[in-house]
Amino acid sequence: MAILEVRNIEKHFGATRVLEDISFELERGQALAIIGSSGSGKTTLLRCLNFLETPDQGSIAVEGKVIFDAADPATQKESELRKKRLHFGMVFQSFNLFPQYTALENVTLAVKLLAKERPDYKEKKNRILMEIEDEGKALLERMGLADRADHYPHQLSGGQQQRVAIARALALHPDILCFDEPTSALDPELTGEVLKVIRSLADQKTTMIIVTHEMAFARDVADQVIFMDGGVIVEQGDAKQVIDNPQQERTRQFLSRYAEN
Amino acid sequence: MDVIFSRLCEAFLINCELFFVTLVFAIPLGLVLCFGARSKFKPLAWLVKTFVWVIRGTPLMLQVIIFFFVPGIMNVKYGWNLPMFGRFSGAAVAFVINYACYFSEIYRGGIDSIPRGQYEAGEVLGMTKTQIFFKVTLMQLVKRIIPPMGNEIITLVKDTSLARIISNKEIIMMAGEYTSKGLIWPLFSTGLFFLVFVGVLTLLFGWIERKMDYFR
Numbered sequence: 001m002a003i004l005e006v007r008n009i010e011k012h013f014g015a016t017r018v019l020e021d022i023s024f025e026l027e028r029g030q031a032l033a034i035i036g037s038s039g040s041g042k043t044t045l046l047r048c049l050n051f052l053e054t055p056d057q058g059s060i061a062v063e064g065k066v067i068f069d070a071a072d073p074a075t076q077k078e079s080e081l082r083k084k085r086l087h088f089g090m091v092f093q094s095f096n097l098f099p100q101y102t103a104l105e106n107v108t109l110a111v112k113l114l115a116k117e118r119p120d121y122k123e124k125k126n127r128i129l130m131e132i133e134d135e136g137k138a139l140l141e142r143m144g145l146a147d148r149a150d151h152y153p154h155q156l157s158g159g160q161q162q163r164v165a166i167a168r169a170l171a172l173h174p175d176i177l178c179f180d181e182p183t184s185a186l187d188p189e190l191t192g193e194v195l196k197v198i199r200s201l202a203d204q205k206t207t208m209i210i211v212t213h214e215m216a217f218a219r220d221v222a223d224q225v226i227f228m229d230g231g232v233i234v235e236q237g238d239a240k241q242v243i244d245n246p247q248q249e250r251t252r253q254f255l256s257r258y259a260e261n
Numbered sequence: 262m263d264v265i266f267s268r269l270c271e272a273f274l275i276n277c278e279l280f281f282v283t284l285v286f287a288i289p290l291g292l293v294l295c296f297g298a299r300s301k302f303k304p305l306a307w308l309v310k311t312f313v314w315v316i317r318g319t320p321l322m323l324q325v326i327i328f329f330f331v332p333g334i335m336n337v338k339y340g341w342n343l344p345m346f347g348r349f350s351g352a353a354v355a356f357v358i359n360y361a362c363y364f365s366e367i368y369r370g371g372i373d374s375i376p377r378g379q380y381e382a383g384e385v386l387g388m389t390k391t392q393i394f395f396k397v398t399l400m401q402l403v404k405r406i407i408p409p410m411g412n413e414i415i416t417l418v419k420d421t422s423l424a425r426i427i428s429n430k431e432i433i434m435m436a437g438e439y440t441s442k443g444l445i446w447p448l449f450s451t452g453l454f455f456l457v458f459v460g461v462l463t464l465l466f467g468w469i470e471r472k473m474d475y476f477r
Contacts, residue, residue: 110386
């Protein structure tokens with residue numbers, strides 16, 4: 001069974017239709033790359049999955065359970081929104097680390113706040129907090145940042161900040177990790193180190209949706225690719241097939257412009 | 262000379278008192294006004310914005326006079342029963358309201374300057390709105406408003422001398438009495454009092470800013 005089923009998502013901003021009839025599925029352990037030019041709706045789609053935007057139409061199901069249905073107000077309760085969000089992790093283009101916290105604190109803050117809601121929190125407070133710290137450190141180590149745990153974001157390079165942001169998202173154990181153009185704010189050298197981390201996550205079978213402009217990366221790392229244009233899915237399928245041998249004229253145009261550059 | 266100096270010191274206590282009273286009440290009141298102006302209930306937001314406009318758009322000296330005299334005039338002329346303020350409390354009320362309006366605008370600027378992404382990052386990490394405010398944005402807000410608040414608070418130190426318009430015997434009024442007797446140096450020396458006070462505040466704000474320098 002697909003871990004994620006998105007059905008007929010539609011989204012308007014005022015009179016502008018940003019997403020139209022978006023449907024796709026994602027299997028556990030797979031990586032999906034979403035490509036397309038700026039303004040094609042890629043980011044909005046990702047934001048809908050993270051409930052930063054509310055779709056006007058359509059439904060989202062995780063592991064067969066409908067967590068959002070535009071037609072069913074019962075699935076849109078503000079009170080349950082927080083829990084539902086935790087199915088998804090989000091890595092932003094602009095990192096959005098919390099500047100007043102160290103790398104490690106950035107990774108552990110939300111986990112610690114959530115732990116307070118555990119029934120056994122009072123009893124085992126010290127042990128729980130220690131476990132969270134240890135896990136945070138382990139995550140930073142996985143990101144190659146073991147020696148940066150006590151650094152503040154402004155003391156880190158863009159690539160390092162983005163890796164902290166990835167660790168922060170992973171700390172909550174999301175079912176699906178979303179990347180919104182994770183390397184667009186980075187220079188080529190720093191892009192490489194972030195892509196390496198994402199690649200290693202793919203090797204470990206992390207379920208991911210990656211909005212990206214890095215075609216070669218999408219081709220190598222993703223299992224599936226969706227090409228979007230003007231708010232609709234123009235083409236979707238196996239990553240290598242779509243990128244090496246696109247069927248739609250619009251996809252060909254888009255990819256050939258990338259090949260030129 | 263010792264006598265004059267100690268009387269100036271005494272008078273300066275009124276300036277200090279007015280300064281602290283204004284700070285203590287205007288800082289929280291400014292927050293209330295700020296939230297009011299950002300309220301989703303439009304009539305309230307509109308009302309608060311108009312109020313801030315009127316208060317910021319008229320001289321503080323005039324406001325001091327109005328708060329002190331108008332209730333009494335109304336009570337006498339129309340038989341109303343408005344509460345009347347003493348010299349000090351009248352000045353204090355005008356100062357608190359005036360400065361709360363300025364502070365509310367500083368808070369607004371601070372809140373607006375925090376990037377949307379900070380809230381969104383908190384949201385996708387499953388934090389509640391309250392957690393986002395206290396754990397994520399509050400410290401950034403404080404850091405951003407410290408410099409403009411410092412600026413405004415330094416202005417407040419010197420504005421306290423406006424209280425003399427309703428005969429609060431603050432330091433400049435006291436010195437003025439010597440001037441009218443032909444002794445001019447006390448008036449000039451009042452500048453030193455303000456300078457020292459502002460100097461201490463400048464050091465204090467510099468210290469706070471350095472304390473918050475660990476993040477950007």
